[in-house]
Amino acid sequence: MHGDRGLTVGGPPNAQSPPSAADVRAQLDILLASPAFDVPARARRFLSYVVEETLAGRGDRIKAYAVGMEVFGRDKNFDAQNDPAVRIEAGRIRRALTHYYLAAGLSDPIIIDIPKGAYVPHFAWRTEPVTDGPAATGPPPETPAASLPPMPRKRIMWLGAGLAALATVVLLVMVFLIPSRDAPVPTAQAPMPGGPTLVVMPFADLGGSPETKIYAQGLTEEVLSQLARFKELSVLGRETSRSIPPDADAARIRRDLGVRYVLEGSVRTAEHQLRVTGRLLDAETGAVLWSQAYDEDLRVRGFFAIQDDVAQKVATAIGQPYGIIARSDERRTQAGAPEDLEAYACTLRFYGYRAALGPASHAAIRTCLERAVDRYPSYATAWAMLSMLYLDEDRFGFNPRLGSPTATQRSIEAARLANRLDPENVRGLQALMGALFFTEQPVEALRVGERAVALNPNDTELLADFGARVGQAGDHRRGMALMEQALVRNPGHSGYYNGVLAQLAYLERDYERAQLLMRQVSLEKFPLYHFVSAIIYAQLGMKSEAAEARDRFLQARPAIFEQWDREMAKRNFRPEDATLLAEGARKAGFPVADTTAAETALRTAAPQR
CATH class of the missing domain: 3.40.50.10070 (TolB, N-terminal domain)
Incomplete structure (x- = not known):
């Protein structure tokens, strides 16, 4: 058969036999299915096109003009000499092939390469196959495998392809265990979007x-x-x-x-x-x-x-997420990113949303990330960010979608999927921490957070989020210490950090420090902190300032006080902390009930102390 051309019975191909067309196509399938071959869809079409043309015996027809017409969809007026698009894409493919074969493809039996100066690919066995001949002299290697017969290269290749297919099937089975209307699960592998x-x-x-x-x-x-x-x-x-x-x-x-x-x-x-x-x-x-x-x-x-x-x-x-590279990349994408960077641009915009927390940007980023995971269903970071946006529908009331599954259910599903796709993705662990915390599972949430911080203690986005959760759960001082670390490492994001610090200082009853911290917060960027400002001012007897902050907050979130007990419970405040928040809220003039669930719990527990 054609696929067996040049193979000896039960052994590897001889030295003069190049890979067959079937061998090359099998290797191409493995290559294109690997996330390690990190190129956009157009580059994959480019590689597939030149491989198939060469296997069909039409290698002499592969020119820049033909690639521009057949792969890039250019019209007959395409000027291949002055338009560098084909040359740039070919360079990208060459670099990606080099990186792939130096790492993930280190054991692949066939190497596909596009030599510089042309677009016709070259196919070769990774090493020169051994021909039939006298046995090599010298002692055998000191390993039990030395006595085993060599496995034919083609069998190795198909074994590798079979394992890759099996891994894909396992992933798909796992993913389909958690159906969701709003968080579509991946049904196929796709290349990752290009990040920095x-x-x-x-x-x-x-x-x-x-x-x-x-x-x-x-x-x-x-x-x-x-x-x-x-x-x-x-x-x-x-x-x-x-x-x-x-x-x-x-x-x-x-x-x-x-x-x-x-x-x-x-x-x-x-x-x-x-x-x-x-x-x-x-x-x-x-x-x-x-x-x-x-x-x-x-x-x-x-x-x-x-x-x-x-x-x-x-x-x-x-x-870090707010670091030099992230800011530089954000400027690049805002200036007009190529289409294949659209998904990555969503993640940059996500950090802009987190820096201000507003409903308008929330809706836009949510839509953008949902498109991203539809195009790149194995993009763990995008699923993690989408989980956080779904959670914000519930905890901040941003653009809630009615019906089932609920926002918190979608958040949990997306976070767990991100963790299955990449168990060491810090953003995925951060998302899971938040989803667990706001579904009243604080012990498990903080365990996940501890693991995430251990994986990357330099990530200030994570460090601050973990510090806020630790503080809310009752360990105010450790939470403040973590927030202060994040502030030192990333002073450019001081508004959010100081807002959380002010809330924790309030819970420590250090109202003077809380006021000083809150004065460093841009309330135009963080309108949700008007509530914290109001209760701090109320405790200090600053009635006019408290009234102004109260009115500003009620304009943004008037309905929160109708479900006060629920809001306190899902944020895992201790009864004594929730009671102190209710006390300040009443002094500021917020419509909090005369008796809350936390106050009742404290009174019930008091005789037992």
Whole structure:
């Protein structure tokens, strides 16, 4: 048969036999099904087209003009010579193939490549097959497998394809166990949308002592490890970093590796002083987006403590959801992102929504993310963000959808799906923490939160959310400590952080500090904090200020007081905390009932103490 051409009976293909058409198509299917082959849909069509044309014997017809017409849908006036679209897409495919075969495809039997200078693909076995001949001399390898007959390459290939198919079936079965009208579950694998890619250059040794080289290598490794925890970033591996020539500029790195950002660093020592510098470059323009120097005294702290601290600061500044890369990417997408970045742009807009919390942006981002998961059903981060938006329908009353499943049910379903797709995705764990917490499962919620913070303690979006939940559940001081850590690491998001801190200071009955904190909050951006302002002012006897804040809040959320007990319960406030909130609310003039469920619970429990 054609698929067996060049195969010996029970053995691998001979050295002169190229892969058959069936072999190549099987490898192409494995490649296109792998999330590690990270290219947009048009690039996948491009690769499929040139492979099929070559297998059909029409390789001589594969020109830029033909690709533009057949793949890109251009008309007959397409000017392939002056329009670089085909060349750019081909470069993207070449880089993605290189990355795939260096990692996920390391054991694939067939390599598909598109050599530079043309668009005709090349197909080859990963290594030269062994021909029939005399046995090699020398002792056999010291492994039990040495006595086993070699498995034919084609069998390996189909075994790999079978395992991939089995994994897909298992995922689909798991996903279909949780049906939802509003949170559609994935029915097929799809490529992930393109997020920002980053390469960390080896930190340069600028001299000063024999140990400086070791310091530079250690910092490079630690920064790589810290940045790799941010799931929204694609960080190239250390082997790739080490392969870059020291004199390579950002433009060359972008051309060769396809990365969008380059992090450079250097280490210098002088007596007991250590200086570490870092800077982030936009590889497309060469612009310096961020630069920072860190000075340390090796007599005060050991190098390992300094290394961990500096690496954490660098990773937090660059990789966190409100960091340098996120802000840079947001500006890019606002300026007009390509269609294949639409799903990723949704995630950037999500952070803008979280920074202000308003119903208008909530509706737009929810719609955008629902389209994103429809196009990319395995995009765990998008499912996690969608879970948080569904939860906000319930806890803030933003754009609620009536009927079943409820907002909290959709939130739980989307968060659990995000966790099944990527169990170590911090955003997925954050979403699950929130969904569990607001469905009155605080113990499990905080357990999930602890795990998420352990996975990435540099993520201030997560750290602040976890701190707020810890504080609401009753551990005010730990909650405040976590919020203060987030504030130090991300002062640009101080409005939200200070608002939560003010609420926790109120629950600690430190009304003066609560007032000072609330004065640092932009209430135009966070109108929900008018309630916190009102009860703080009321406790301090500032009646006019309390009345103004009360009226502003009632304009936004008048119905919340009709379900006061329910609102307190789903936020897991202790009875004594809910009672203190009710006391302040009555003093501010809010329509809270004379006796609440929390106050009744306290009175019932009092004789037993």
